[in-house]
Amino acid sequence: MPAQTEPRIPLSRDRVLLAAVKIADDHGIGALTMRRLAEEVGAEAMSLYYHVAKKDDVLDGVTEVIATEIVDAAGRIAVPADGSDWKADGSDWKKAVRERILAARGVFLQHKWAAGVFGTRTTTSPAVLRYYDGLIGLMRAGGFSHDLTHHAMHALGSRALGFTQELFTPPDGPVTEESLAAIAQMADVYPHLTGMLSEVAHDDPESTLGWCDDQSEFEFGLDLILDGLDRLRAEGWQAH
Amino acid sequence: MPAQTEPRIPLSRDRVLLAAVKIADDHGIGALTMRRLAEEVGAEAMSLYYHVAKKDDVLDGVTEVIATEIVDAAGRIAVPADGSDWKADGSDWKKAVRERILAARGVFLQHKWAAGVFGTRTTTSPAVLRYYDGLIGLMRAGGFSHDLTHHAMHALGSRALGFTQELFTPPDGPVTEESLAAIAQMADVYPHLTGMLSEVAHDDPESTLGWCDDQSEFEFGLDLILDGLDRLRAEGWQAH
DNA sequence: ACCTGAACACCGTTCAAGT
DNA sequence: ACCTGAACACCGTTCAAGT
Numbered sequence: 001m002p003a004q005t006e007p008r009i010p011l012s013r014d015r016v017l018l019a020a021v022k023i024a025d026d027h028g029i030g031a032l033t034m035r036r037l038a039e040e041v042g043a044e045a046m047s048l049y050y051h052v053a054k055k056d057d058v059l060d061g062v063t064e065v066i067a068t069e070i071v072d073a074a075g076r077i078a079v080p081a082d083g084s085d086w087k088a089d090g091s092d093w094k095k096a097v098r099e100r101i102l103a104a105r106g107v108f109l110q111h112k113w114a115a116g117v118f119g120t121r122t123t124t125s126p127a128v129l130r131y132y133d134g135l136i137g138l139m140r141a142g143g144f145s146h147d148l149t150h151h152a153m154h155a156l157g158s159r160a161l162g163f164t165q166e167l168f169t170p171p172d173g174p175v176t177e178e179s180l181a182a183i184a185q186m187a188d189v190y191p192h193l194t195g196m197l198s199e200v201a202h203d204d205p206e207s208t209l210g211w212c213d214d215q216s217e218f219e220f221g222l223d224l225i226l227d228g229l230d231r232l233r234a235e236g237w238q239a240h
Numbered sequence: 241m242p243a244q245t246e247p248r249i250p251l252s253r254d255r256v257l258l259a260a261v262k263i264a265d266d267h268g269i270g271a272l273t274m275r276r277l278a279e280e281v282g283a284e285a286m287s288l289y290y291h292v293a294k295k296d297d298v299l300d301g302v303t304e305v306i307a308t309e310i311v312d313a314a315g316r317i318a319v320p321a322d323g324s325d326w327k328a329d330g331s332d333w334k335k336a337v338r339e340r341i342l343a344a345r346g347v348f349l350q351h352k353w354a355a356g357v358f359g360t361r362t363t364t365s366p367a368v369l370r371y372y373d374g375l376i377g378l379m380r381a382g383g384f385s386h387d388l389t390h391h392a393m394h395a396l397g398s399r400a401l402g403f404t405q406e407l408f409t410p411p412d413g414p415v416t417e418e419s420l421a422a423i424a425q426m427a428d429v430y431p432h433l434t435g436m437l438s439e440v441a442h443d444d445p446e447s448t449l450g451w452c453d454d455q456s457e458f459e460f461g462l463d464l465i466l467d468g469l470d471r472l473r474a475e476g477w478q479a480h
Numbered sequence: 481a482c483c484t485g486a487a488c489a490c491c492g493t494t495c496a497a498g499t
Numbered sequence: 500a501c502c503t504g505a506a507c508a509c510c511g512t513t514c515a516a517g518t
Contacts, residue, residue, distance in 0.1 A: 011482080034511060046512085047483050055511065119359060119405050129430050132408055136432035146439040154452065155461035158405035165359050165398035165405050168372055190369050192376035199386040203479070212394065221395035225461075228468040239443070251501080274492060286493085287502050295492065 011043055013051045017061040021111070024062065029113035032058075059117055060125070066114045067127030070107045070161065074100040074131060086141070093142020094226050097135055101222060104131070105162030115163040128161070135160060144229075147239045152229050159222060170211035175201045251283055253291045257301040261351070264302065269353040272298075299357055300365070306354045307367030310347045310401065314340040314371060326381070333382020334466050337375055341462060344371070345402030355403040368401070375400060384469075387479045392469050399462060410451035415441045 009015065019040040023032050034055060038045040052058050077099045086092040108115050132153065139149045158164060171179055180201060187194045201211065249255065259280040263272050274295060278285040292298050317339045326332040348355050372393065379389045398404060411419055420441060427434045441451065 033509090035509090044484055046485080046514095049512075050482060116359065118407060119356065124407065124409055126429075128407060129433060133430040133433040136436055140432060140435075146436045147443065149436055150440050150452075151457065151460045153408045154406070154457035155464050157399075157461065158407050159397075161407055163405075165403075166394070167358060167364065167368060167398050167401055168393045169364060189366075190373040192380060193369060193373040195380075196376055196386045196389055200390050203387065212390075217391065217394035220391045221397065221465075224395050224468040224472075225464060228464040232464075273490090275490090284503055286495095286504080289493075290501060 011041060011047060011051055013061065015041055016048060016051050017058065017065050020058050020062050021065055024113045024117075025111060029117060034058075060121060060123065062114075063117055063121050064125045064127055066107060066111055066118075067125045067131065070104045071127050071131050071134075073103040073107055074134060077103055091230070093138050093144075094230055096138045096142075098222065098226060100135065100138070101156075101160060101162055102219075103162075104160075105218065108161070108163045115158070118158070118161070118163075119165075132160065142233070144233050145237070148229070148232060148237050155225055155229070159218075159225070164218065164221065170197060172210060174210055251281060251287060251291055253301065255281055256288060256291050257298065257305050260298050260302050261305055264353045264357075265351060269357060274298075300361060300363065302354075303357055303361050304365045304367055306347060306351055306358075307365045307371065310344045311367050311371050311374075313343040313347050314374060317343055331470070333378050333384075334470055336378045336382075338462065338466060340375065340378070341396075341400060341402055342459075343402075344400075345458065348401070348403045355398070358398070358401070358403075359405075372400070382473070384473050385477070388469070388472060388477050395465055395469070399458075399465065404458065404461065406454075410437055412450060414450055 016037065020032055020037055023036060023040055034048055035045045037058070038048055041048075048058075052061065077096070136149055136153070139152060140146070144152065153160060171182075173179070180198060183194050183197050183201075197211065256277065260272055260277055263276060263280055274288055275285045277298070278288055281288075288298075292301065317336070376389055376393070379392060380386070384392065393400060411422075413419070420438060423434050423437050423441075437451065
């Protein structure tokens with residue numbers, strides 16, 4: 001028997017990208033460095049550069065990986081995509097689009113770092129384009145003009161992919177006596193904000209979800225937009 | 241005459257933060273390093289740490305600077321905030337909120353790097369809270385319940401501050417024969433997307449704005465949301 | 481063709497030392 | 500109280516060298 005080295009799985013772009021996703025999932029996007037990534041695949045940092053151009057290329061790659069997960073998840077939604085047997089009033093498009101967007105959101109909930117990375121990419125990944133292509137197809141089948149569909153995509157923005165940039169974030173954790181008191185103390189500086197929060201908390205005192213239920217709020221905003229779009233479609237909206 | 245050193249403006253947190261904004265404005269957020277920042281204020285990098293805790297503190301600080309600009313811009317909008325002389329149908333709230341949001345958007349257009357930084361902050365800046373407080377006050381004056389106002393803030397998301405995460409970005413630059421041909425070539429992979437884009441381009445062939453007019457699209461999405469909220473308010477929407 | 485060691489030019493940050 | 504020089508532990512990336 002000749003001297004034999006460990007039968008190592010050869011490096012590949014795919015293996016590098018999947019390892020990158022794993023690192024971000026397990027330790028956050030901050031832990032994703034070229035050296036840490038090399039360690040994960042059992043190689044030296046410099047070996048990575050044979051399979052990816054630079055770190056930016058890794059980030060484009062993980063975006064594509066996540067986007068592919070989204071396309072797959074959306075594709076699994078059993079709603080007819082061609083609209084052939086839809087109700088005559090065209091209302092089915094909304095359910096089809098809504099369920100695909102919520103499926104996309106499910107993917108981002110499993111990769112919490114991913115929304116931030118998507119925001120930094122300058123080129124749009126092919127898988128993201130395929131996902132948007134599917135949404136556009138559903139809206140067209142539902143009776144939308146190309147022009148209104150175009151506006152719709154912009155109106156939805158990142159919400160079409162299942163996430164939003166939340167800048168209005170009441171304190172984490174459950175509603176407690178202490179946090180309520182802390183809010184009340186700011187009443188002179190932010191009278192309307194504190195008024196709103198204390199009433200919202202009062203309405204649902206035994207809430208275990210904390211101040212805001214992210215899922216409900218996402219669906220509220222999504223439905224608001226989809227309902228508005230449906231109304232424009234039904235009214236025969238024209239460009240102006 | 242005794243030997244005299246140059247009368248240097250003493251360092252201060254404010255001076256550091258304003259210099260940071262200037263660097264990001266002039267050279268992008270990537271150019272904002274502690275060493276570069278020190279150079280800008282005419283000191284050594286380590287001197288900064290007497291005035292800011294760490295780089296994260298600098299980013300919190302510039303967020304506060306930009307947010308203060310937004311509050312100021314919104315405050316300059318001459319719309320009665322207390323609703324005392326508003327139309328009985330309450331429709332004035334929408335104009336007041338809309339104009340403030342567009343004023344906020346104007347600030348982000350002057351600091352293109354800022355939206356990205358806002359997205360990375362974990363704590364909400366006091367100035368952002370003041371801005372939201374103002375919006376909430378306007379909606380309350382317009383007849384919104386606390387509960388619907390709360391949902392409204394979540395529905396608007398970052399759009400309330402004047403920016404959106406655009407993931408659907410058709411090619412930059414003007415619509416040319418070449419770019420149209422490039423789009424047509426992808427028709428087999430993205431049939432709905434290419435169909436939409438070629439028709440949108442065809443409808444406005446001499447557009448100098450390129451594929452999409454960002455300002456119009458922002459206003460379309462904003463109005464869609466505001467109109468939907470106004471409808472819910474008029475219908476006496478209740479939590480469910 | 482694939483992988484690596486040594487090295488370069490950067491980072492943010494600590495710490496002891498200066499005035 | 501305010502500022503600094505030297506140093507540390509990291510980055511991403513290049514390049515010549517190995518198999």
